[in-house]
Amino acid sequence: MHFELVPPTGIGPLRIGMPRHEANTALLSLRAPSTTSPSDRPGRHVFRPSGLMISISCVRDRLESVELGRPSSTDDTPEDEQGHYFNSVLVARPGYYDGPTTPQGRTAP
Known part of the structure; x- marks a missing residue:
């Protein structure tokens, strides 16, 4: 399966800002x-047979981010779901890493 990454729009059929449902x-x-x-x-999240994980995050019932990842070859215990190391890519809305803002639009302390 091939995915077209279109930052900051989305990945494949997953579009940033689309309703959660x-x-x-x-x-x-x-x-x-x-x-x-x-x-x-x-x-x-769902896992493809190849091991690819597709994960979504929604805030206020809107899609905020999509992550594609797979266990890394440096993961010495791939059967252990806790502590996986992933090679991944994240596509998110602009400002995703800016942190919360105040009602006036300033970054909160």
């Missing part, structure tokens, strides 16, 4: 229909 549907469409992972968490 549409993002959940789009995320499920990226799941392999013949193979589901016990690690899948619909509405949060």
Whole structure:
């Protein structure tokens, strides 16, 4: 499967700013229909048979970020879900890392 990354717009059918219910549907469409992972968490992340994780984050019922990642070859315990190391890419809305703002639009202390 190939994904077109279009920062800051989105990845594949996942578009930054889309409503949560549409993002959940789009995320499920990226799941392999013949193979589901016990690690899948619909509405949060799914794993493809290749090991690729597709993760979404929503704030105020809108898609805020999409992350693609896969366990790194330097992960010495890939069967352990805690502590995975991932090679990944994140596409997010502009200002994603700026932190919270005050009602006046200034960065909070």
